[in-house]
Amino acid sequence: MIMPGIEEQIGSQNMGPAKDARGSKASPRRWLAPLIIVGMAAVILIFGIRSRVRAQASLRTATAQMAVPSVSVVRPTSTAPVQEIILPGNIQPFISSPIYARTDGYLKKWYFDIGAHVKAGQLLAVIETPEVDQQLAQARSTLATAQANLELARITRDRYEALLKKHAVAQQDRDNAVGNYNANKATVDADNANVLRYEALVSFEKVYAPFDGVITARNTDIGDLINSGSSATPKADLFHISQTATLRVYVNVPEEYSQGVRPGHAAADITLAEFPGRRFPGKLVRTANAINVTTRTLLVEIDLPNPSATLLAGSYAEAHLNIPAQGATYILPVNALIFRSEHLQVGVVNGGRVELKDVTPGHDFGADIEVVAGLKADDQVVLNPPDSLVSGQAVQIVQATLPGDSK
Numbered sequence: 001m002i003m004p005g006i007e008e009q010i011g012s013q014n015m016g017p018a019k020d021a022r023g024s025k026a027s028p029r030r031w032l033a034p035l036i037i038v039g040m041a042a043v044i045l046i047f048g049i050r051s052r053v054r055a056q057a058s059l060r061t062a063t064a065q066m067a068v069p070s071v072s073v074v075r076p077t078s079t080a081p082v083q084e085i086i087l088p089g090n091i092q093p094f095i096s097s098p099i100y101a102r103t104d105g106y107l108k109k110w111y112f113d114i115g116a117h118v119k120a121g122q123l124l125a126v127i128e129t130p131e132v133d134q135q136l137a138q139a140r141s142t143l144a145t146a147q148a149n150l151e152l153a154r155i156t157r158d159r160y161e162a163l164l165k166k167h168a169v170a171q172q173d174r175d176n177a178v179g180n181y182n183a184n185k186a187t188v189d190a191d192n193a194n195v196l197r198y199e200a201l202v203s204f205e206k207v208y209a210p211f212d213g214v215i216t217a218r219n220t221d222i223g224d225l226i227n228s229g230s231s232a233t234p235k236a237d238l239f240h241i242s243q244t245a246t247l248r249v250y251v252n253v254p255e256e257y258s259q260g261v262r263p264g265h266a267a268a269d270i271t272l273a274e275f276p277g278r279r280f281p282g283k284l285v286r287t288a289n290a291i292n293v294t295t296r297t298l299l300v301e302i303d304l305p306n307p308s309a310t311l312l313a314g315s316y317a318e319a320h321l322n323i324p325a326q327g328a329t330y331i332l333p334v335n336a337l338i339f340r341s342e343h344l345q346v347g348v349v350n351g352g353r354v355e356l357k358d359v360t361p362g363h364d365f366g367a368d369i370e371v372v373a374g375l376k377a378d379d380q381v382v383l384n385p386p387d388s389l390v391s392g393q394a395v396q397i398v399q400a401t402l403p404g405d406s407k
Contacts (some may be wrong), residue, residue, distance in 0.1 A: 073380040089251040089319040098237030102204035105129035136198035143191035155183040178220035213243040252297035260323035283321035
C-alpha cells in the first residue's frame with residue numbers, strides 16, 4: 001500500500017515529462033498563425049504598393065498626354081483654274097438717241113407711240129411751219145429777180161464785148177459791164193443758197209427714224225409748239241428711240257480681276273431676277289483699258305443678243321464672269337484663322353508640332369475664305385486654334401478633315 005503523499009509525488013513526477021512533450025509539439029502551431037498573418041499582410045502591402053506605382057505611372061502618362069493639346073486639322077482646298085465672279089450690271093440699248101426738231105412750228109401729226117418698232121427712214125411725225133414756208137417762197141422770188149438781173153447783165157456784157165472788138169465802145173464801159181455781170185452772178189449764188197437753206201428747213205417738217213429700233217418715249221402731241229433751239233427756250237426731244245436687237249451690259253470689275261478680264265478670254269453670262277434659273281449668254285467685247293480712280297474698278301462692256309426683244313433696256317442684271325485664275329490660291333474655313341496684332345496667321349502641324357504661318361487673305365465667302373499666299377496644298381491647318389497656340393508647341397491630331405469631306 002502506497003501512501004497518499006508518495007502517490008501525489010509519483011503522479012507529479014510522471015505527469016511532468018508528458019506536459020513538456022505536449023508543449024514542445026504545440027510551439028510551431030503557435031507561430032504558424034502569426035506567420036500566415038504577416039505573410040498575408042506583406043502580400044497585401046506588396047500588391048498595394050504595386051497598384052499605387054501603376055496608378056502613379058498612369059497618372060503621369062495621362063498628365064503628359066493632357067499636357068499635349070489635341071487639335072483637329074484640315075487641308076486647304078485648291079481653287080479652280082477658272083473662277084466665276086458675280087457682279088451687278090446695267091443693261092442699255094446698243095444705240096439710244098433722242099429725236100429733236102430742226103425747225104420751229106406746231107406738231108401737225110405723229111404716227112408712232114411708245115413701244116412701236118420702226119424702221120430706218122420711217123416717218124415719225126410732221127411739223128407745220130407756215131412761217132418757214134413763206135420765207136421759202138420769198139427766197140425763191142428773190143432768187144428769180146437776181147437771175148433776171150444776171151441775164152440782163154450777161155447780155156450787156158456780151159454786147160460790150162462785141163462792140164469793143166469793133167472799137168465802138170470804150171474799154172471802161174466794157175469793164176463796167178463785166179463787173180456788173182459778176183456782181184449779179186454773186187447775188188444769184190447767195191439767193192440760191194438762201195433758197196436751199198429754207199428748203200432744208202421745210203424738209204425738217206418731216207421727222208424720220210434714224211435707225212431700226214423701238215420708240216421708248218414720245219414727248220409731244222398734236223398742236224404742241226415745237227422749238228428747234230433757235231430761241232432762248234430750251235428744246236425738248238420729240239421722241240426717244242433705242243436699238244434693242246443687241247444690248248450692251250456695262251459692268252464695273254474690281255481692280256484685282258482686271259488682268260483676267262480681256263476681250264475674247266473671259267466668258268460672260270447674264271441673269272435677271274425676272275427670269276429665275278435662266279442664263280443669257282453674252283460676249284465681252286471691250287474694256288475701258290483704264291481703272292476708275294474713284295471706284296478702283298474697270299468698266300467692261302458685254303454685248304448681249306436680244307433678237308426677240310425678250311430683255312428690256314434699263315434692266316438691272318447680274319453678270320457671271322468666268323475669269324482665269326492669276327495664281328494658286330486655296331480655300332480655308334474661317335475658323336482656322338488666327339487674328340493677332342502682328343499678322344493674320346494659321347497654325348500648321350508638321351511632325352507633331354505647330355508652326356504659325358502668315359497668310360494673305362483673298363475673297364471672303366462667308367464660312368470660307370480665300371488664301372492667296374502663305375499656304376501649300378499638303379499643309380495640315382489647325383481648326384479652332386486656341387489663343388495660347390505658339391510656334392513649336394507639341395500637339396496631337398485627333399481628327400483630320402480632307403478636301404471634299406462633308407462639314
